[in-house]
Amino acid sequence: MPRGGLQRGQDKESFCFKEIPTGTFFRMDRPLQGRESFRRCCSYSTLKSWLPVLSWLPEYKLRYLQMDLLAGITVGLTTVPQALAYAEVAGLPVQYGLYSAFMGGFIYTLLGTSKDVTLGPTAIMSLLCFSVVGGQPHRAVLLSLLCGVIQAAMALLRLGFLLDFISYPVIKGFTCAAAVTIGFGQVKNILGIQDVPHQFFLEVYFTFHNIPEARVGDVVLGLVCLALLIGLMFMKSHPGTDDGSVYSRFASKLVWAVATMRNALVVVAATLMAYSWDAYGHQVFTITGHTTQGLPPFSPPPTSDTTSNGTIVSFKEIVEDFGGGLAVIPLMGLLESIAIAKAFASQNNYRIDANQELLAIGVTNIMGSFVSAYPVTGSFGRTAVNSQTGVCTPAGGIITSVIVLLSLAFLMPAFYYIPKASLAAVIICAVAPMVDYRVVIKMWRIHRLDLLPFVVTFLLSFWQVQYGIMGGIAVSGALLLYTMARPKIKVSDHGALVMELSSGLSFPAVEHLSHIIHTQALQIFPPRSVVLDCHHVSIIDYTVISELRDLLRQFSLRNVKLMFSGLQLSILKILLEADLQGFRYTNSVEEALLQMESVSLLSD
Numbered sequence: 001m002p003r004g005g006l007q008r009g010q011d012k013e014s015f016c017f018k019e020i021p022t023g024t025f026f027r028m029d030r031p032l033q034g035r036e037s038f039r040r041c042c043s044y045s046t047l048k049s050w051l052p053v054l055s056w057l058p059e060y061k062l063r064y065l066q067m068d069l070l071a072g073i074t075v076g077l078t079t080v081p082q083a084l085a086y087a088e089v090a091g092l093p094v095q096y097g098l099y100s101a102f103m104g105g106f107i108y109t110l111l112g113t114s115k116d117v118t119l120g121p122t123a124i125m126s127l128l129c130f131s132v133v134g135g136q137p138h139r140a141v142l143l144s145l146l147c148g149v150i151q152a153a154m155a156l157l158r159l160g161f162l163l164d165f166i167s168y169p170v171i172k173g174f175t176c177a178a179a180v181t182i183g184f185g186q187v188k189n190i191l192g193i194q195d196v197p198h199q200f201f202l203e204v205y206f207t208f209h210n211i212p213e214a215r216v217g218d219v220v221l222g223l224v225c226l227a228l229l230i231g232l233m234f235m236k237s238h239p240g241t242d243d244g245s246v247y248s249r250f251a252s253k254l255v256w257a258v259a260t261m262r263n264a265l266v267v268v269a270a271t272l273m274a275y276s277w278d279a280y281g282h283q284v285f286t287i288t289g290h291t292t293q294g295l296p297p298f299s300p301p302p303t304s305d306t307t308s309n310g311t312i313v314s315f316k317e318i319v320e321d322f323g324g325g326l327a328v329i330p331l332m333g334l335l336e337s338i339a340i341a342k343a344f345a346s347q348n349n350y351r352i353d354a355n356q357e358l359l360a361i362g363v364t365n366i367m368g369s370f371v372s373a374y375p376v377t378g379s380f381g382r383t384a385v386n387s388q389t390g391v392c393t394p395a396g397g398i399i400t401s402v403i404v405l406l407s408l409a410f411l412m413p414a415f416y417y418i419p420k421a422s423l424a425a426v427i428i429c430a431v432a433p434m435v436d437y438r439v440v441i442k443m444w445r446i447h448r449l450d451l452l453p454f455v456v457t458f459l460l461s462f463w464q465v466q467y468g469i470m471g472g473i474a475v476s477g478a479l480l481l482y483t484m485a486r487p488k489i490k491v492s493d494h495g496a497l498v499m500e501l502s503s504g505l506s507f508p509a510v511e512h513l514s515h516i517i518h519t520q521a522l523q524i525f526p527p528r529s530v531v532l533d534c535h536h537v538s539i540i541d542y543t544v545i546s547e548l549r550d551l552l553r554q555f556s557l558r559n560v561k562l563m564f565s566g567l568q569l570s571i572l573k574i575l576l577e578a579d580l581q582g583f584r585y586t587n588s589v590e591e592a593l594l595q596m597e598s599v600s601l602l603s604d
Contacts, residue, residue: 052356053110056393064392071391072399074257075118075382077264079400080407082121082382082430084267084288084415085423088189089126089182090374091135091198094288094415094423097121098408099296100144100373104364105401109394111360113352116344116387117337117378118397119364123431124178125333129374130198131465132325139318140374141301143329146319147375148365150330155358163335169450170472171335172439173457177468179434181461186424190226192218192286200462217284218421221273225266225425232262233429260385263426270422271414278417285419293412295405301369324466329375332469337361337378344387381430449479484508489516496529496561496596497521498589501536507543514547517562518554527558531592535566545578552582563592 048054079101087097104119133139154160181200188196188207192215196206236259239252258265270285277284305313319326338357345352365375386396443450453475461468485508490500497520505513521528555562564585567575575583586592 052113067390067392068396071389072396074389075386076400076403077261081263081267085427086121086126091130095291102401102404103368105397107364112394113356114341116383117341118382120376122379123182125377128329138302144365144375145301145369147330148362152362155355160354167476169454170457173454175434177458177461179431182431183428186427189420189424190222222421225422229429232259235259267422270419271417274419275417288418291412291415296372328466328469333377340378340380498531500533504539505537510544510547527560529561532564565589565592
């Protein structure tokens with residue numbers, strides 16, 4: 001894939017990034033000799049392809065800085081409360097959410113190709129992390145390193161195409177199930193219930209079973225926070241009419257700013273309320289409690305672990321415990337981030353480089369593991385805020401990261417008083433839009449078979465998230481293989497049978513084609529001649545050649561003809577090189593039918 005840089009456009013809405021050529025990406029299989037090869041590999045254009053910051057930084061303007069500052073601050077005020085809340089989803093101390101939220105802004109500024117994307121903890125990655133490490137901080141950090149290595153390796157080996165095998169129904173089934181799991185998992189915090197198991201079905205049972213133990217303060221605060229967040233979201237999505245006056249414009253901007261920063265405002269208000277009650281000696285709410293103050297140390301992630309009874313768990317044993325999570329988490333992280341990047345690139349009229357995005361995410365997770373981060377990916381909600389605020393370059397992420405670092409350095413004592421009910425309200429409002437029931441209706445109308453991988457993924461994800469994704473991929477793969485093995489073959493009678501192949505002809509499909517030819521042409525009396533219309537066929541393999549050789553022999557023994565029409569040049573070349581006895585071809589079906597008719601008249 002050619003790599004593209006980003007430059008300033010002309011229109012006001014998307015004046016920051018447009019795709020421009022920044023040199024040629026040279027494939028490893030293209031032979032380059034000696035000094036010319038070295039010069040090209042070390043050229044400035046090649047360097048820009050690996051460091052996209054060099055494409056936009058020389059053109060950076062003061063007005064870009066103003067917009068990036070505004071966007072960075074706005075996203076930062078959204079990131080801090082969300083990071084604290086998502087750490088709860090991952091089963092980790094809340095400071096680990098902030099540890100995971102700042103590295104992405106610095107790395108993505110250097111390596112990212114989208115001006116809008118923000119990397120950090122998300123609800124889905126937090127749930128996946130919890131399902132693999134079970135809330136153990138050291139293992140979560142090591143998981144980040146291993147995921148980053150896998151993602152960076154995929155980028156360097158250009159294996160991004162593997163993501164194409166995860167179908168849309170699988171993604172939607174997983175995200176819907178994840179939203180239900182995450183959302184219901186916060187109900188216990190809204191109710192103030194303790195000691196509820198994390199396994200989904202047990203969680204549902206014990207949450208309802210323990211409702212009589214709910215704390216009134218947590219319930220009231222949680223419901224108030226939910227009402228405020230929903231009300232502010234509604235105000236943002238349904239702005240009032242603008243009559244053009246200064247007052248109206250100011251009111252609209254104020255409402256937008258308050259609604260955009262709703263998470264931070266609600267959490268701050270709830271924290272002040274909890275602190276006030278605590279100052280008077282009343283612990284009305286369940287609060288976050290002790291948090292580690294200050295910036296995390298920069299050190300390599302631990303490669304071993306120690307259990308509560310002093311047993312040392314080796315690196316190999318930890319990796320074995322991760323199991324399929326080491327495949328699922330990197331792939332889902334890449335898929336989520338690239339989907340977000342493509343969506344906003346299309347919306348704002350620029351293009352991204354998918355493999356460069358893989359590299360950016362991989363390096364972020366690798367470097368994040370040195371500051372005690374767990375795996376991160378692109379956040380749709382924060383990316384939307386970034387884009388709507390008018391960010392011009394990825395430099396806005398630096399401002400966001402600085403706000404997170406300042407919070408770690410100076411605000412950690414205040415986080416002690418954050419009520420868990422307020423964080424639960426933030427999480428529920430963040431994941432609720434992910435439950436997209438309309439997609440089920442659309443799949444039913446368009447292609448009902450797609451509901452099968454959707455349902456399998458959705459249901460299995462409640463058991464184990466990894467099993468849901470793997471099960472959905474397996475079902476999608478089986479449907480894909482079935483389609484390849486049973487291509488549609490249109491049969492029509494024009495004196496001779498004309499069989500039109502609707503897709504490529506590869507070894508899984510050749511037995512199906514042979515069966516149809518035998519049952520409809522060779523095993524009847526009298527046998528029928530056949531014209532194979534191959535204008536859709538673009539691939540062919542040795543197994544197909546072997547079967548066609550046998551079919552031509554069977555047609556010859558029965559004194560009828562098998563002719564090929566509409567062959568593409570590449571397929572024709574392969575068939576000619578195969579030296580098939582009795583092989584005949586024409587440019588069109590009509591020509592083949594005329595030849596068969598003339599041969600029939602001559603034989604009569």
